[in-house]
Amino acid sequence: xxxxxxxxxxxxxxxxxxxxxxxxxxxxxxxxxxxxxxxxxxxxxxxxxxxxxxxxxxxxxxxxxxxxxxxxxxxxxxxxxxxxxxxxxxxxxxxxxxxxxxxxxxxxxxxxxxxxxxxxxxxxxxxxxxxxxxxxxxxxxxxxxxxxxxxxxxxxxxxxxxxxxxxxxxxxxxxxxxxxxxxxxxxxxxxxxxxxxxxxx
Numbered sequence: 274x275x276x277x278x279x280x281x282x283x284x285x286x287x288x289x290x291x292x293x294x295x296x297x298x299x300x301x302x303x304x305x306x307x308x309x310x311x312x313x314x315x316x317x318x319x320x321x322x323x324x325x326x327x328x329x330x331x332x333x334x335x336x337x338x339x340x341x342x343x344x345x346x347x348x349x350x351x352x353x354x355x356x357x358x359x360x361x362x363x364x365x366x367x368x369x370x371x372x373x374x375x376x377x378x379x380x381x382x383x384x385x386x387x388x389x390x391x392x393x394x395x396x397x398x399x400x401x402x403x404x405x406x407x408x409x410x411x412x413x414x415x416x417x418x419x420x421x422x423x424x425x426x427x428x429x430x431x432x433x434x435x436x437x438x439x440x441x442x443x444x445x446x447x448x449x450x451x452x453x454x455x456x457x458x459x460x461x462x463x464x465x466x467x468x469x470x471x472x473x474x
Contacts, residue, residue: 274376275471276384278403280391282437284416284423284430285409286453286460291387293464300375302368304388311363312337318363325355347436361394368402383471392443399446405471408447410440411454 279294281287295301311318314335322337323330330341346353368386375384391399391406399406411419413434420430444450449467453460 274380274382274384275405275474276372276386276403277405277407277471278391278399279385279387279407279409280389280443281409281453282416282440282443283389283433284419285411285440286419287387287389287409289457290407290409290451290453290460290464291385293461294383294385294468297465297468299383299385299468300379302371302384302386304364304368304386304390307364307367308360311360311367316363318359321359322356325359326352347433350436353436357390361390365402383468392446393438396446405448405474406446407449407451407467408440408443409451409453410444411452415454 277299279287279291281290291301291303312322313319319337322342326342326345330338330345332338342356346356368388372384375382385407386403388402391402392408394402416434417427417430420433421427425433449470451460451463451467
C-alpha cells in the first residue's frame with residue numbers, strides 16, 4: 274500500500290486533482306470533509322471551539338458559522354494556530370482510522386490523503402502522514418481568478434492567499450508536482466502518469 278499526501282494552496286485546484294486520482298482507483302481521504310464532521314454540534318472539537326471563541330460564532334441550529342470563525346482567525350495568526358490545535362488532532366485521529374479500514378480491504382492499493390495544510394504541519398510531520406507528497410501548483414493570477422469566481426472579493430482572496438504558505442515553498446518538499454494552469458486534459462495526463470508510478474512503487 275502506498276500513501277500519498279496531496280496538498281496545494283487555496284485555489285490551485287486540489288479538489289479537481291483529488292477527484293482525478295479517485296476516478297483512477299485511489300482511495301481519497303478528504304481532510305476538509307473530516308474537519309467539517311469533527312466540529313459538528315456537541316463533538317469534543319466543537320465544544321473546545323465554542324469555549325475558545327464564544328457562542329457568537331454559532332448559527333441558530335448550533336452549527337459553527339464558518340464565515341464568522343474564518344473572519345476571526347484569518348487575520349490573526351495566534352487565533353488561527355489555536356483553532357488548528359483544536360481541529361488538527363481530531364482530524365488526524367479520523368484519518369488514521371480510515372487508513373486502517375482501507376488497508377484491510379485493499380492492502381495493495383493507493384491512498385491519497387487530500388490535506389490542504391499538510392506541509393504547514395512541518396516537513397517531518399508531513400512525512401509521517403504520507404510516504405509521497407504531491408503538490409498542486411498554479412500561477413498566482415489563475416489562483417486569484419478562481420477565488421474571485423467562487424464569489425470572494427479581490428481583497429479577501431489576496432488576504433487568504435497571503436495567509437497561506439506559498440505554493441513555491443511547498444514545492445521544495447514535493448515528490449511530484451501537478452501544474453494546474455492549463456486544460457483539464459493536461460492536468461489529467463500528469464495525474465495518470467503519477468498514479469501509474471505510485472502503483473508500481
